[in-house]
Amino acid sequence: AQKITQTQPGMFVQEKEAVTLDCTYDTSDQSYGLFWYKQPSSGEMIFLIYQGSYDEQNATEGRYSLNFQKARKSANLVISASQLGDSAMYFCATDVSWGKFQFGAGTQVVVTP
């Protein structure tokens, strides 16, 4: 069964700096997807970025990029030029068989001025 691990329960980052959020996964599947979501205090899960296991290039979406290292089974999220509005919980997820997602425990990011 797939397993997602986020080892950083919380992080502080200064505004305008970059931050890397760790995510490792454990799967025996050859085809899978990795997703990152942001959950602000309002509670809604906001989709940020996706990486397919067969994608050769790391995914990027604006200030978000995914550092995908398939051999190490890691899919770290990099947020560049942090903004105060980036303060939120961040979840890594993978799609197990038939589409249901398995989420990690999350990392709380606090951006300070």
Next chain:
Amino acid sequence: GAGVSQSPRYKVAKRGQDVALRCDPISGHVSLFWYQQALGQGPEFLTYFQNEAQLDKSGLPSDRFFAERPEGSVSTLKIQRTQQEDSAVYLCASSLAPRGRRYFPDTQYFGPGTRLTVL
């Protein structure tokens, strides 16, 4: 366009009451998922619909939990005889594609959730 909507946003129930939580997916989305999120944890899968068919209900914690999507659009998650351990945020998500193929990368879009508190 409109995203996934859920109602009510907040629900307080006395232990033993029945509750019904509603999810309106994005129009045209075939797949619909329910998740339960306890405080400080990641969401946990409850059940999955493809159109009106409930294809996976392996995550429902007990037979007090029941979900339906009778016309393949709006879905309702019902919890009978609520217990304090049912207190959580219930998230609904939808995605465009069916899950007929073994693998199809398909992003799930989430609603704002319903925060259920059982007293």
